[in-house]
Amino acid sequence: MQKKWLVGTMAATMMLAACTTGTSNDAEPGGNDNTNDSDGGDKILIVNNGAEPVSLDPQIAFESVSSAPLNNIMEGLMRLNAEHVPEEATAERYEVSEDGLTYTFYLRENANWSNGDPVTAEDFEYAWKRLVDPETGSPAAFLANLIEGATEFYEGEGTEEDVMVTALDEKTLEVVLNSPQQYFLNLITNPSFFPVHKDTVEEDGSWHQEASTYVGNGPFTLTGWDHNTELRMTRNDHYWDAESVALDGATWLMLEDQNTAYSLYEQGGLHTTTPPADLAEELIASGEVDLYDQAGTYFYRFLTTEEPFQNKKIRQAFAKAVDRETIVESVIRQNQRPAGGFVAYGFPEPSGEDFREVGGDLFAYDVEEAQQLLREGMEEEGYETLPNVTISYSSGPAEHERIAESLQQMYAENLEVDVNLEVVESSVFLDRQRGLEMQMSRSSFIADYADPINFLESFITDSSMNRTAWSNETYDQLIADSKAEADEERRFELLHEAEALVLDEMPFFPLYFYNQPVLQHESVSGIVRHPVGYTELKWADLNE
Template sequence: MRMKKFLFMLLAVFTVAVLAACTANEEAGEEAAADAEVDDATEADAAEESGEKVLRMNNLEEPTSFNPSIGFDAVSWDPLNNLMEGLTRLDEDSTAQPGAAEDWEISEDGLTYTFFIREDANWSNGDPVTAEDFAYAWKYMLDPETASPAAFLGYFIEGAEAFNNGEGSADDVAVTAVDEKTLEVKLEAPTGFFLDLLTNPAFFPVNHQVAEENPDWHTEADTFVANGPFMLESWDHDSEMMFAKNEEYWDAEAVKLDKVHFAMVNDTNTQYQMFESGELHTASIPPELSDELIDGDNVFIGDYGGLEFFRFNVTEEPFQNKKIRQAFAYAIQREDIAEYVVKNGVEPAYGFVSPGFTTPSGEDFRDVNGDLVSFDPERAQSLLEEGMAEEGYDELPPVTLSYNTSDTNKAVAETIQDMLNENLGVEVELENQEWNVFAEAQKNLELQFSRSSFINDYSDPVNFLESFVTDSYMNRTGWSNEEYDELIEKGKTETDEEKRYEYLYEAEKMLAEEMIAMPVRYYNTVVLEADEVSGILRHPVGYFDLKYADLEQ
């Protein structure tokens, strides 16, 4: 395959945090990373010299926001998961267990949840964590004026979708602070994974008194209040963050680290060099070193629920035609992209729902629903010819593939460009855009054919599939199908789990038949960890947790 000619020029960058569409900054090159390397060391070094346990990590780049309703990406989620805590928290087995809530009751019909917040749950400023803090945060997320990208996650709550769509009021949202430490939540329909859903940072509380006095409370370290294992001690924007143990946290005795230092280096080779020199305790593996390092004793490899895929804009030519979309999908050799471009043990994606979701029968969802798209260049060519004939095309209209800036994204885009040329004879132009510009353009249906990534927000296969219902914030394709919408609704509300999964199988097959999105590869977690590090929890669906992390001194 011609693609192999590119292997030496495809210096793909892979890190787990990029998975949520968090991309490199054009200014975050090696020179800037080297400067950050020098600056970041100072505060961490001083803490270590005083005898404190300081875990050194890399957050790639500046968090989008530490407002839980707004920071809907991995560079925000991972830090937030250690600064704050929801009603539930994932344990060592990645199961939702008591967090800020010490207990809860569920009504017999599965619709009403009553949470009892710990008496000793406090904010880092000493204020008690209250039921009103949760009610305030969730209604703020759902307020249409907030424009939270996470709002759809709250639609399981009675009245939430109507409020978010401007058809209801905050008073209609069935989240009630019964008293200071009791929160009542009513759902639209029984939702078996609701406790897991609440581990998502979008459902973290906000100290409502602090937020009402200062709406920008989350933008600086000296105004930020935390209720999790750590507090935000300092924040040098676009450079570094220092977390300190939160002594007001209800389970502070379980926290072994004194501090966590986050660098912001968005270059795989630079952060690997920092790991080698002891300036980072964890790092991702540069793709060109994958074969050499992947089997090392200090490498953590784990599942990670997510998918890299490419969206077709069905409102723009030529992708209004289903067969042309299918042709593009069948022309891509996913195995080569996974093995030679991204590397680090990632798996090619022949379906949309990533492996790791257990069905009611105990099987993996991915195994049950099988491969839905494969590499078949002959079929691709035939579909392209049929689609062009249906549209009356003598030649295909120009196609531009857009991707958000990052070395990995560029490498994958260039490989797809080459495969489409080789297998379909289609010339595709490439364009890259910085994340904020790219995301806005994709949301506004301004991009014709564009890269996307999805990281599961909660542990259920409906989470990815619901992205493509009509008018979903996550749809970004212009596609709408009433039958699909109905399947997803049943996939959320059906109480018979076997029937519910049948609806989800059917929905995924419809997504593959319509091919409004082209799956490429699944994500995984591959991390180098220094020998002295222990106890970091890395959940297949969720965010890394430093509550139990430790450093051997």
């Protein structure tokens, strides 16, 4: 089908203003000075971000609707390349000490901020210490646990001076780790480790809320931000590798409704988007959809301090009574893989084998076993009747509701248990889940960096990602030992032991592994979609 592309985004914005919604974390509307905005250039890629970013402050942003645009207006020491391997970015080169604990990064002389100032090692030191500063309150602070002194600082038991990130001179940064882990270079491609322009941050605490005050160092610079509607970015001429950037700019619309986005795609107002769930199967079968790997898992959590899920056997019963194949094939219908473990596919072992293939399926759909486990669990707790169970899911994508309804039906048929369903506004869902207020609730995890530990450390005691109140000393020790283990083969053995333990204890159960179904016009090339969730426009091009 021929499409007439709306290169000027004003037409697309006018068409959709009435049906665009934001999130609970929307920045304050109005007051946006677009004097930096630019409609110049012919190659303006139009994509859908799905919602208003929660924040474009690297040390605060920690979810996909913020990370995707942020990854294109900021850049760290390392950047994932087209093969999803970390390579030098703002850092021209690096050295690692013989014991694997000290990394020395040498920044490019021509690495500059969008205002023309040089990017300095001090900008990185300032940003990384800001990440773990308790006053920042970053949800991503735990990512810095490998850095000597970082954990102690954000837990209030150490000082900023104890965090071993040091600008040796204007272009040299030294980082000391507490364990020689090879995944460190993958870790620091995460947006949480992007630098910030120190002077700007200290002069204006709201610098990241408007295009007119935003200072970045990535391939693109933020030039327009109509809150809850769209972000506009143009090629950053101060970027050290600007000659590799083919696009003149990109516009990120904020359409939560997939059907609205698809309609706009069909009309020519979007170059790429996600297919609506109810059309995905048909569009995939027609060959119109490209499927990309995504390192993530859709799962359900149990609150292990609330009846009846304080009982391990009852948790196991509820997990084993779910037919994951049916949910993938008949409910979601987007060629996802049913999950028999928590760690997704795509993480190679030292041997070259895939972690998931080695670990295999750690639990199975088994109605008879589920019924037996439920009987045994109820007997252990002295239940004649199972306490009421409520499944909570967030508003938003229709598949959340369809999955919850499928679980409800499976529990009725397979366990003869009637469960209640509760839809919770997405604006408060996460807060309630973190507050341990939901008995059984849907969740998703997209990897922050490319290593299985990122999945498994989520369930250590008191982790902000745990949200089940489950605690197990053996599990905590396995994760701690893996982080201290320099031998990669032994480290992966420990991670397999940890995954097997947590899926025996079952404080949660996985349903399926994510993929990335994408509709993209044939004129678009070079977009890199990393399994860990970042979208790269640096190498994208339009040939219309």
